[in-house]
Amino acid sequence: QVQLVESGGGLVQAGDSLRLSCAASGLAFSTYVMGWFRQAPGKEREFVAAIRWSRISTYYADSVKGRFTISRDNAKNSVYLQLANLKPEDTAVYYCAAGRSAVVTDPGWASYYEYWGQGTQVTVSS
Secondary structure, three states, X not given: OOEEEEEOOEEEEOOOOEEEEEEEEOOOHHHEEEEEEEEOOOOOOEEEEEEOOOOOOEEEOOOOOOOEEEEEEXXXXXXXXXXXXXXXXXXXXXXXXXXXXXXXXXXXXXXXXXXXXXXXXXXXXX
């Protein structure tokens, strides 16, 4: 049984930082692209960042480029998202996702991801 468990969300002020974690189990972690998506109230789920097994290939949404950093520890089956200089518009539920590397040709497309976590809430006050 595949499980993705996110943690690290919380309530912060604008300009603050947070580190989200996602622990994966039940899958061959090295063969999966790991991604982060987010969904704000009343909005569609959107791509945030993704990383391939090699850790060399990373992808970011324009809205977070330069502020967020994705990383992964293949030995710990974990992926992380470092959020810096947070803005109120970053408020959302953040989801971790896993998609098979051979399938995920465009890491920004949610439909390529096979497994999803339950989400962790990030709230940024102004």
